Amino acid sequence: MGTLMKYEFRKTWKMKGIILCITAFFQLIFSISVVAKSDGWLGLSVTGLAFTAICSVFLIGVHGIHILSRDINTKQSYMLFMTPNSSYKILGAKTLENGLSVIIAGVFYTVLAIADITILAVRYDDVKAFLDLFNVVLKEAGTELTAYTFSLTMIQTIISWVFLISMGYLAVVICATLLLGNRFNGVLSLIVFFLIAFMVGNVSDALQAAVGGFSGIATAVDAVFHIILTAVMYFITAWIMDNKLSV
Amino acid sequence: MLESIELTKKFLGKTAVDGISLKLEPGHIYAMLGPNGSGKTTWMKMAAGLIKPTSGVVNYNGSPVGVDSRRDVAYMSTEPYFYDWMTIGDVGKYYQDFFADFSMEKYDEMLQDMALEKKLKCKNLSSGMLAKLKVAVTMARDAKVYMLDEPLNGIDLLARDEVLNAIIKHAGEDKILLVSSHLVEELESVVDYAIFINRSKLVGVYEVEELRQNQCISLADKYREVFGSIEMGGAC
Numbered sequence: 001m002g003t004l005m006k007y008e009f010r011k012t013w014k015m016k017g018i019i020l021c022i023t024a025f026f027q028l029i030f031s032i033s034v035v036a037k038s039d040g041w042l043g044l045s046v047t048g049l050a051f052t053a054i055c056s057v058f059l060i061g062v063h064g065i066h067i068l069s070r071d072i073n074t075k076q077s078y079m080l081f082m083t084p085n086s087s088y089k090i091l092g093a094k095t096l097e098n099g100l101s102v103i104i105a106g107v108f109y110t111v112l113a114i115a116d117i118t119i120l121a122v123r124y125d126d127v128k129a130f131l132d133l134f135n136v137v138l139k140e141a142g143t144e145l146t147a148y149t150f151s152l153t154m155i156q157t158i159i160s161w162v163f164l165i166s167m168g169y170l171a172v173v174i175c176a177t178l179l180l181g182n183r184f185n186g187v188l189s190l191i192v193f194f195l196i197a198f199m200v201g202n203v204s205d206a207l208q209a210a211v212g213g214f215s216g217i218a219t220a221v222d223a224v225f226h227i228i229l230t231a232v233m234y235f236i237t238a239w240i241m242d243n244k245l246s247v
Numbered sequence: 248m249l250e251s252i253e254l255t256k257k258f259l260g261k262t263a264v265d266g267i268s269l270k271l272e273p274g275h276i277y278a279m280l281g282p283n284g285s286g287k288t289t290w291m292k293m294a295a296g297l298i299k300p301t302s303g304v305v306n307y308n309g310s311p312v313g314v315d316s317r318r319d320v321a322y323m324s325t326e327p328y329f330y331d332w333m334t335i336g337d338v339g340k341y342y343q344d345f346f347a348d349f350s351m352e353k354y355d356e357m358l359q360d361m362a363l364e365k366k367l368k369c370k371n372l373s374s375g376m377l378a379k380l381k382v383a384v385t386m387a388r389d390a391k392v393y394m395l396d397e398p399l400n401g402i403d404l405l406a407r408d409e410v411l412n413a414i415i416k417h418a419g420e421d422k423i424l425l426v427s428s429h430l431v432e433e434l435e436s437v438v439d440y441a442i443f444i445n446r447s448k449l450v451g452v453y454e455v456e457e458l459r460q461n462q463c464i465s466l467a468d469k470y471r472e473v474f475g476s477i478e479m480g481g482a483c
Contacts, residue, residue: 003345007344011332075324075326075327075328077328079328079329079330079341081297082295082317083317083345084314084318084346085345086314243299246292246298246299
């Protein structure tokens, strides 16, 4: 599994390197503009960092789905499927590598955001005042913005995103197996993807409402729910690959 | 032993392999011969466990081919399949990582014989160089079964000799070698048996020596007779 993951990482490291360089660039501008108190550059760097953070987590996931599609629909598939590894192992390595990458990127950007917001709050009284005001509004809604609640939200988002990636894997594999040769296989698998996402979203909302809105327990329940669903998606996808996939 | 039983593969209404039953025994070199689109490649891919049969089964040592058989089966596809980012050296490392029977020493030796440099990127190789690389990396394994799909395609005469030599070198009591090719004459001196496939069906399995001795016909002439419907052979 480790060897498979090594090669999965090898397929994506260039893109991850570029994302890291862009982040470092905006963080450098942020740091300089905080020291120099340059509002224009600060705004640009904060926008850049926020945009890079959102895009990177999204891109890592989508790129992983694209790589799976390439690995089962082109001749490069032989590189994986002629090795003595089962589909469960191959997909497991992909899911783990991509999931870990998303989690690491998510945690990295969460820590970076907390650090940068703290710096801004210390350096600028206006920011501190804005955060206090924002907290008053949130308290009215039954929550508040702290490093803890912010981290909880990020964890929830990352786990949901990993689940969506596993669904993307399923859609790609269905497209290459059960719907192979069907003129509308792309559209059909997309419909399957959105249908499952819609159903899971509704169940997730209902669960959160039942447990009691935004709280540590609600987040934990939602996280466990998505982790179980990710595992279910993984087993279904690997089973289809093992029994139906011809490369 | 590699055995296919009533093996059939259908693609969207087209039958690529139609009920082929075949036994390949260790200690022999087999040629799989037939016109384009006759089903040779599809049969090999099913035997390599890459394609799932519509019906029938391929057994390796009594068990259906799958993850376990891939440890013993070295399959070389006719199409290039290496990752674009790989150099020739990376291809060797990749095989070393996944196949316990891969010998880097043997790989290096074959690369040297074939004048291939390790630092070259796969995506920049000519079709002839790619063909040689595929053979080198496949034959650097000490596998029990070698299946080479069109290994002589796209390579010059001298490289063909190298490939044929590599095939002969790897023949052994406990090995099965299966080679598909259109170049019947070139394989004639190398193979023990010829498997003829036409229009997805097995035509027959012929012992090359027996053809020469008893039917006074070369493998190439037998090919012409079977696929061209021309009467060949005669007095020895």
